[in-house]
Amino acid sequence: MNRARTPTSTDIADSTPDQVEAAVAAAHGAASTWAVTPPADRARALTQVADVLDAHGEELIDLAAQESHLPLGRLRGELVRTTFQLRHLGQYVAAGRHLDPIVDHADPDWPMGAPRPDLRRTHLPLGVVLNFAAGNFPFAFSVPGGDTASALAAGCPVVVKIHPGHPRLSVRIGDLMTSALHSTGAPVGVFGTIAGIDAGITALTDPRVRAATFTGSTRGGRALLDIASSRPDPIPFFGELGSVNPVFVTAAADRARGAEIAEQYVASFTLGMGQFCTSPGLLIVPDGSATLAALERATLPDPAPMLTATMRAGFDRAVGEVAALDGVSTLHIVDGDDALTAAVQLHRTTAARVLDDPETLLQECFGPSSVIVTYADAAELTALADALPGQLTATVQGEESDVGDDMHSLTDALARAAGRLLWNQWPTGVSVTDAQHHGGPYPASTAIHTTSVGTKAIARFLRPITYQNFPAGLLPQELRTSARAN
Amino acid sequence: MNRARTPTSTDIADSTPDQVEAAVAAAHGAASTWAVTPPADRARALTQVADVLDAHGEELIDLAAQESHLPLGRLRGELVRTTFQLRHLGQYVAAGRHLDPIVDHADPDWPMGAPRPDLRRTHLPLGVVLNFAAGNFPFAFSVPGGDTASALAAGCPVVVKIHPGHPRLSVRIGDLMTSALHSTGAPVGVFGTIAGIDAGITALTDPRVRAATFTGSTRGGRALLDIASSRPDPIPFFGELGSVNPVFVTAAADRARGAEIAEQYVASFTLGMGQFCTSPGLLIVPDGSATLAALERATLPDPAPMLTATMRAGFDRAVGEVAALDGVSTLHIVDGDDALTAAVQLHRTTAARVLDDPETLLQECFGPSSVIVTYADAAELTALADALPGQLTATVQGEESDVGDDMHSLTDALARAAGRLLWNQWPTGVSVTDAQHHGGPYPASTAIHTTSVGTKAIARFLRPITYQNFPAGLLPQELRTSARAN
Known part of the structure; x- marks a missing residue:
């Protein structure tokens, strides 16, 4: 010592x-x-x-x-x-x-x-x-x-x-x-x-x-x-x-359990005030999504203090850049009441907007924020996957009926970007085991x-x-x- | 294409x-x-x-x-x-x-x-x-x-x-x-x-x-x-x-088979005009060495053309730096007779001299040159091993009677420096197998x-x-x- x-x-x-x-x-x-x-x-x-x-x-x-x-x-x-x-x-x-x-x-x-x-x-x-x-x-x-x-x-x-x-x-x-x-x-x-x-x-x-x-x-x-x-x-x-840990929701999963996905997602991205390297920063849902509708009605949890004032300042700066973009709107924001306590917040935009400015919209905002991204079709879903910088994790919320060629295109694209792929679970929580992989292409x-x-x-x-x-x-x-x- | x-x-x-x-x-x-x-x-x-x-x-x-x-x-x-x-x-x-x-x-x-x-x-x-x-x-x-x-x-x-x-x-x-x-x-x-x-x-x-x-x-x-x-x-x-691929000769091996080691060493460092990454550039022998005596009597093979004029120029520059040092003397040199054909050469110095200027004397001279280094005792041998930059290989020429604590000190030091350790074989020739390792600490x-x-x-x-x-x-x-x- x-x-x-x-x-x-x-x-x-x-x-x-x-x-x-x-x-x-x-x-x-x-x-x-x-x-x-x-x-x-x-x-x-x-x-x-x-x-x-x-x-x-x-x-x-x-x-x-x-x-x-x-x-x-x-x-x-x-x-x-x-x-x-x-x-x-x-x-x-x-x-x-x-x-x-x-x-x-x-x-x-x-x-x-x-x-x-x-x-x-x-x-x-x-x-x-x-x-x-x-x-x-x-x-x-x-x-x-x-x-x-x-x-x-x-x-x-x-x-x-x-x-x-x-x-x-x-x-x-x-x-x-x-x-x-x-x-x-x-x-x-x-x-x-x-x-x-x-x-x-x-x-x-x-x-x-x-x-x-x-x-x-x-x-x-x-x-x-x-x-x-x-x-x-x-x-x-x-x-x-860094990692934004995107979560991709298929149309079938959205129809089958949109409300459940919305609830679990809020729990995952707000866990520990979003201060996990595996905290999901993007939820990608189909146009007209039941998940999005449920999120519109959702109540975000109250904010809690962040780890340090430096982390809060970094979070405010990053999320401020995202929220200020044309084509990004705020769905919910719950302000904190002291210097350490950042606002818990949820924004929305479209896949086309993300593909226009991936550098800003695919950056990590380390803290209690997430962006809902709506996509028009499977091609747009795969295009989003292809645009990802290196990720620790990428998650698919899907149904057994999704397991087919389109899904292979998506999971192959995600495999090129991420170190760990999840199906119908959430990326926060990293088990210590032989088969675990916590890494991925740069900057993950x-x-x-x-x-x-x-x-x-x-x-x-x-x-x-x-x-x-x-x-x-x-x-x-x-x-x-x-x-x-x- | x-x-x-x-x-x-x-x-x-x-x-x-x-x-x-x-x-x-x-x-x-x-x-x-x-x-x-x-x-x-x-x-x-x-x-x-x-x-x-x-x-x-x-x-x-x-x-x-x-x-x-x-x-x-x-x-x-x-x-x-x-x-x-x-x-x-x-x-x-x-x-x-x-x-x-x-x-x-x-x-x-x-x-x-x-x-x-x-x-x-x-x-x-x-x-x-x-x-x-x-x-x-x-x-x-x-x-x-x-x-x-x-x-x-x-x-x-x-x-x-x-x-x-x-x-x-x-x-x-x-x-x-x-x-x-x-x-x-x-x-x-x-x-x-x-x-x-x-x-x-x-x-x-x-x-x-x-x-x-x-x-x-x-x-x-x-x-x-x-x-x-x-x-x-x-x-x-x-x-x-780069790698200088040192060869350490124990006193027992020197006594038992100095002439044989000298002959095999010359064959190894001159093979392919020394243009192998595993070509041995240092032969480390005890004071009053039989190996050195045999090398004094040896005839080096005739030189052959090097791969390119650039390689020859690089070789001449590096070996010139070594040969010009105080305390380094030339044992043999066989000049080439055209622009591509570098001189085959053998130099000698002491362990103390190498430890004084490891940067020059432990650099790779890519070509048909080698330096004989004499050491006084086991401590000097280990000090040389400890001074090595990262190596592809390090070789010991030893006898069964050498296998003891002093030898463990040497091989442990060599293991810290090199990717492959050899006993009574020569580093040139790298077999393609499952257990092969061709690498090592930087710059190897x-x-x-x-x-x-x-x-x-x-x-x-x-x-x-x-x-x-x-x-x-x-x-x-x-x-x-x-x-x-x-």
Whole structure:
């Protein structure tokens, strides 16, 4: 743990350059030990972290609620998810599932024209990982979140640049994690925190930092990506940036259950004041839609405080651009009554209008706003899908009777744009599983091959290595077997 | 096929902007069809390409020899490898091995605090791939080479920017490939070529191009990487750049077989006039080394023409910098007798000298040169390993008696630097297999998670996608099964 503290204040001071140096040096010093710590021991350390966070649950949830303004129920659920994730990713590596060993025995008759040597491939951790914590998930995408858990599980030390939206919580969790890891015998320096964007940039340009993660805005993430990419030695930057998460409603689904779709949609886009990267920002319905009629009669929920004044300002700016466009009208708006509380709002426009100005209308407005888009026919529906920038998710509300060629055109177009496609469910809520994929084409992700949620998130922090003709005594354990021959 | 030709000349004109546009537009037009072409049909197309290249083997080998100055025997072997690779990567996808499907069934009791939905993960092709062909392998890393084969196998159309070192061969192979692909029913535009660096850059910045590959110099590759990374939508850039491929000789191996190591080393670093990315540029031997004594008595082979005058000039510049350093002396030099024929040469220095100026002494000199480095003890050996920039390969020449803690320190350090570690073999010659890894930390590769050789090379051109709660009729075939539950 290396960071500045002013214990009598609630503010956490930005880390000084010396503090950043100390955190990175300590992490680097821990790297080779942590890399060769048996995965089962790394899993035990992650489980210990989870146990300690659970044991301090009520204290942490109170702190999170004070700083983030999120409801207690939501925070309780997020902590359950976070400690599950720590244990689950640990179990995954303890079982050796991250290593994917491949053994090719020597073959003098290999048909490429030269004998095949004995080749054995496994994976090694990358080294120190810098994690830029997110503001909207004080637990699950922050100090003890998925990026931290998957990097530690992979065998990489982690330095977290804490988010200014919940600094005291971050420091408290950092302290608990450091002592929990220490109690399991993990090397000193395997985990640390720093504060302040300058500190983050200093760390991002440090040669000892071998990869970085980020969850947040497209603007902020792109700036950090550019720094990572322009280093003398560019490093992987796993950024999860913007997404509008469109929901496409077929004519049949609209007829069959327009009122139900309207109700579920309002619940989804207003959940947590729309402060989820998977919050749906577009609902695409047929002309003369029953869903739209139901939305016209709907009552939006009362607004609640947003996470920070900065987020509210960013939301107001983005949604203001959308609402001011010709051809966009406001269906509902429920104003807030204080500086943090943004208006919950619903707008409408047409597919033709979106196709005229996709840059404005397909941008993410991070907060409690959504746009209803009416379309004339299947061709317009597919044209909208084709116009989408990279998305984390795209959803279809359809009926079994829709499953045909037109629907294949739509889902093929959505598959080109998005990392996860949903049918008759809602994109908010991202399960931590083996098959999960939370990513997608830019700007959904800066690293299209990778996911930031689920067990495959661990692979971001591993690289392949192949041993040729190596004596068994020098091979990693998982390669000493000759079980898999090709 | 879209490129400029002046049929009465041996020169191939650079592609015009209109020709680049036509090639990229045609590839983009083929993308959705090729993506859903069954992998077995893609494999048949690749096999047809291989059959046609084999059928025209002698013609192509003659052309390659004229343009590249490489010996016929070497080119024959390279063509065998290339057509094997086309068929082998095709078979891999035909068997569905690239898709790695994962099925998580719905689970209401999933312990993360919310029910797990039905999630099914597979992989989709990225879209149009731009391949900057290499000069040193006119077949295996050029128009019909590994990047082209793996992208086509993955379901991506390919535009190759041909290498100026063998333009007529490139155009001839491009024509043969286009007609071979056409004969199997592959969509028009699935493969094309362009010529000229400006044409390559125009294509690299085209929004329809979704990934690029490159094999070549660190300087050239870095310039292209920076262009790919600074696009409004950055794309993956799979560059395989520089590597010095150090060989570490233990004291025991030096004693046991110094003369043999010296002989094999000379054969390895002079093979193909050192124009391999895996050519060993450093031989690290103990003080008072028998290997060094044998090298002092050795006769270097006669030089041969290099691939191009540009490559020779680059080699002369780099090796000149090394040879001019204080503390570096020349052991042998055999001058060439014409403008293309560089001197074959061997230099020597000490580990301490290398550690003083790693930037100069650990740079790649692409050509027939190598440096013998003497070390005092095991600590100096490990210090050298720790000083290495990212490497494609690192080799140990050791004895069974060396397998102990000191050797673990060395191989652990080499594992941090390199993508492939060899024991008692030589790095030149890269087998195409499942377990192969041809990559490594920057500058060995610009994409540390990926390999450019072997069946895993296909994964570069695929991205994950997850389907949530999808009806079977809309799922990709490989996800309709419920075989794998977690």
